[in-house]
Amino acid sequence: MNGLIWGDSGLGDGWANLALDREQEGRTRGGGAPLLRFYACTPTASLGAYEDEAHALRPEYCRVQGIPIVRRRSGGGALYLDPGQICWTLTVPATEPSLGPWLARLGDGVCCGLTAQGVVARFRAPNDIELDGHKAGSLFLGVEDGVLLAQGTLFGSLDVETMLKVLRVPKEKLTTEGFRSAAGHFAVLPPLGENGAPGGRQEALAEALGAALGVPWRRRVPWPEPACHAVTATPKAEGRESYSTFVKTAGGVLVGYLRLDDRGCVASLRLHGNVQMRPHGLFTQLQDWLQGASEAELPPRLSAFFSGRLWELLHFSPDDLLTLLRRLFERRRQAAAMALPAEAVNTIMVHDPEGRRDTFSILEAAEAVLVPYCAKPAWCKWRHRDGCSECGRCAVGDAYRLARERGLQVVTVHNFEHLEETLGRLRAGGAGAYLGMCCNNFFLKREYAFRAAGMPAVLLDISGSNCYDLGQEQRAYAGTFHAEATLNGPVLEKVMQFVPRRPGTPALTIPRAAGTRRRDALGEEVGGESGGCADGDVRHQLP
Incomplete structure (x- = not known):
């Protein structure tokens, strides 16, 4: 592997940083070099690659406050980003990556970089950076076309109140006591020493991540502006008449929305989750694959889908997806037998x-x-x-x-x-x-x-x-x-x-x-x- 090239693109909005992520991914794919970009972000709601906007965020609040909603390239759960956080994106050539080992390898690398600055941190699998048992940051992965993309945040400061208003929590939680309780779950990085500078923290992290990658050298370069902003609309939620349910797995919560046609077959299906997997478009491919399927056809169709391609689901399995799909179909029987609308049986x-x-x-x-x-x-x-x-x-x-x-x-x-x-x-x-x-x-x-x-x-x-x-x-x-x-x-x-x-x-x-x-x-x-x-x-x- 070539040496690590890294830099700082400065403060940008969510769309500008998404465009830079995509360009960075393309540069690694075309040139084979691992690239590490540090950046700060104006207030932004960052959806995981496979998450459901309605399940994870409060879109109306974001619209009124002018907070953009951006679907990042990596998986995992929704985040609220603001200028007080240290954000970073790493792209690495990886033809056959396994997500679990990569998460541990990079998470330990981040902790080594912090420890080098006197901040004792530990990586808690699958995604968290912790200080004294409190969450101080996150790390998520995505893989597409031979490039592994890792994205992380570290809390230099944290606006808990806005975070809770952006993320999907019931309104009653938005109280002074609720903010205080939530703040107790997090930790922020201690200030740098008298002569410290943000660049010094970045350099320590770049050195440690380069060591985790096993590359022979690290070089800092000026980071170019994005060629254009990438604007991608997030999928709209299904109407209230659609059936929905969730399944808790070791890898995260899977969420599904289903509409059935008059024959009881799939008319539309959306699959989401705060999960990590590869390839990047696996859920979209599966949704298309199951179009028109009856409940009886689910097992053979799923088997054929997963046997015909390369894939990895981090800490969840095709059986978990089958359970989710069966529970979605069961909603129709519940509604008919109990004479209840979809909104009621969804509870x-x-x-x-x-x-x-x-x-x-x-x-x-x-x-x-x-x-x-x-x-x-x-x-x-x-x-x-x-x-x-x-x-x-x-x-x-x-x-x-x-x-x-x-x-x-x-x-x-x-x-x-x-x-x-x-x-x-x-x-x-x-x-x-x-x-x-x-x-x-x-x-x-x-x-x-x-x-x-x-x-x-x-x-x-x-x-x-x-x-x-x-x-x-x-x-x-x-x-x-x-x-x-x-x-x-x-x-x-x-x-x-x-x-x-x-x-x-x-x-x-x-x-x-x-x-x-x-x-x-x-x-x-x-x-x-x-x-x-x-x-x-x-x-x-x-x-």
Whole structure:
């Protein structure tokens, strides 16, 4: 490999830097030299190469604030770029690159460059540069036509408030406390020494990345202006009538949007994800390949697609894509059986560790209903207790009533540890499946706990002021979150129609009386006297 040529193109807007990325990629492809460009960027929303704009960003806010949305050449998740960050793009000839080793090699190189300046950093696979366990930057890859493109950022400073407004987080998170909570996850590089200059930091990084590449020399050159700005429109989101779903994988979250024709075949399909893969246009090729396919044709078509070309999916597989596609097709059956519009069935999440069950078979096997305490009103005396008076003033009472009518166990989950304990007890007791409620943010972040339980579940997305919206997830885990989430009552009613009544334990109405000791749905005695949030009977299951 030739020596590393590097330089600094200075401050530019998102489109100018995208044009420079493309020109740099072309120069490496044509001349064979590895090139490293440092730059700063005016405020820009940077989408990963394969991401969905509507899923990752808040486009309307970006438009009003004049923040351009640019789809970068590398994969991974969306970023907010501003002049306080050190940005860099590296292009390297690589005919047969493997993404995982390249990420580790370059990530370690960046950390070596920082360490040379007295900043102790470590690379956390697959993408993060960390200082003392806090994220200080990112690194993502892309590959196209024999050129590996690596793009990274390091936080010289960080505008957390604007970042949260640009990236797709619910509006309720945009509070002073939410900003403070988010800022605690990040770290910025310490200032350079008295005689330090930004060029010195760049030179140390260039030296370390050149060493990681194993090139014999490094040379700095002036960087030319872009020949022209590259303007590429991002794909428009499908209409609300389209089906959507997501699948959590080890490599990132896959997101799909599907429209079906009158025959039930693919009319349009969009695949996205904060993932890394090669070749660059793999999702686009797969979308075209599956056009007109029926659900039964998915496995052979996918097999033929991946057997006929070279490809690499970093920490996810064709089986994950098949799972995503099957869940998209399943949306149509959900909508027809439950008489719900696409927008409503899109809030139903299916967790099936073995990947063999559909929504209806899981509901048929459900033996318990798990309700998050944050869905109970803050004024309700049952908020931190198992049980419900079914007073009719919130949808949680409907969940308890519907479960009681079917002889199901009901548990109000008080905190994250209680969730793990409850799932463990259900599994030990031989429960085949369960129905739960949580926000999709919680599920995506804590999917490992659901997977560890080893039971399939149907989970209903909750809305309102949930803990992730407000940046108070740690309070929620501890059971001290005070705002309220909301269950979707109509969706809950429709879903529960497919949960059969269980023989055995009858659902009873217990008159409220002073001194009555309560038991939760797992048969454990709960301290305190029974009491409701309104007049009437206290309804619960006897053990």
